[in-house]
Amino acid sequence: MKIRISRNISYIIVAFIALIEIGVIWWAADYNRPPAMEVTSLALTIGIVTAYFLMDLGRKTELGGRDERVELVNSKSALRTLQIFWIMSFSILLGSIVRFIDFSRDIRRAIFGPIFGQLIMLVGVILLFVAFRIYYNNKYGGYDTDEESD
Amino acid sequence: MKNRIKVFRAMHDLTQEGLAKELGVTRQTILAIEKGKYDPSLDLAFKIARYFEVTIEEVFTYGE
Numbered sequence: 001m002k003i004r005i006s007r008n009i010s011y012i013i014v015a016f017i018a019l020i021e022i023g024v025i026w027w028a029a030d031y032n033r034p035p036a037m038e039v040t041s042l043a044l045t046i047g048i049v050t051a052y053f054l055m056d057l058g059r060k061t062e063l064g065g066r067d068e069r070v071e072l073v074n075s076k077s078a079l080r081t082l083q084i085f086w087i088m089s090f091s092i093l094l095g096s097i098v099r100f101i102d103f104s105r106d107i108r109r110a111i112f113g114p115i116f117g118q119l120i121m122l123v124g125v126i127l128l129f130v131a132f133r134i135y136y137n138n139k140y141g142g143y144d145t146d147e148e149s150d
Numbered sequence: 151m152k153n154r155i156k157v158f159r160a161m162h163d164l165t166q167e168g169l170a171k172e173l174g175v176t177r178q179t180i181l182a183i184e185k186g187k188y189d190p191s192l193d194l195a196f197k198i199a200r201y202f203e204v205t206i207e208e209v210f211t212y213g214e
Contacts, residue, residue: 067179070179
């Protein structure tokens with residue numbers, strides 16, 4: 001029997017698997033004695049393998065119905081997700097700095113701490129986005145010289 | 151952009167699913183084009199026109 005699953009459903013199930021994994025890790029950190037490590041490893045392995053098969057199933061289902069409109073939907077969704085993800089992450093991280101870091105104690109610890117690391121990664125995302133824009137602009141003729149102005 | 155795909159489909163006694171298969175796209179894409187929610191690429195527009203053996207202007211009309 002051939003199992004068919006839409007790509008959206010596969011994404012949603014994978015998101016729930018990720019939530020369960022977070023729950024297992026949370027439990028393991030809290031429990032902190034055997035067999036927490038073994039259970040976590042097993043849960044992570046099962047989760048990753050299941051997620052891989054679900055994504056593959058979703059991809060195969062969509063391949064039959066993949067065309068230019070689906071590509072447009074995917075690229076617009078991806079760009080909008082990136083924009084919202086960036087704004088939310090930046091806001092939450094800045095909020096975390098104000099909430100948890102004691103600036104009067106040692107500013108260097110704050111600058112090189114994990115929150116600042118994540119903020120720098122977000123800046124990296126913008127640079128990566130610009131790099132891809134340059135690459136695709138070049139690929140699709142954005143930097144070609146005008147023959148009439150030569 | 152307006153189009154007359156529905157008319158040409160009727161003339162060729164073709165369903166949206168049938169046309170989609172002939173053109174290698176999804177039925178939803180044909181539906182979206184017919185409803186004016188999606189403007190096809192030049193490539194797909196030419197494919198549609200060639201399938202019905204008419205010019206592209208006979209199928210698509212530019213305008214709001």
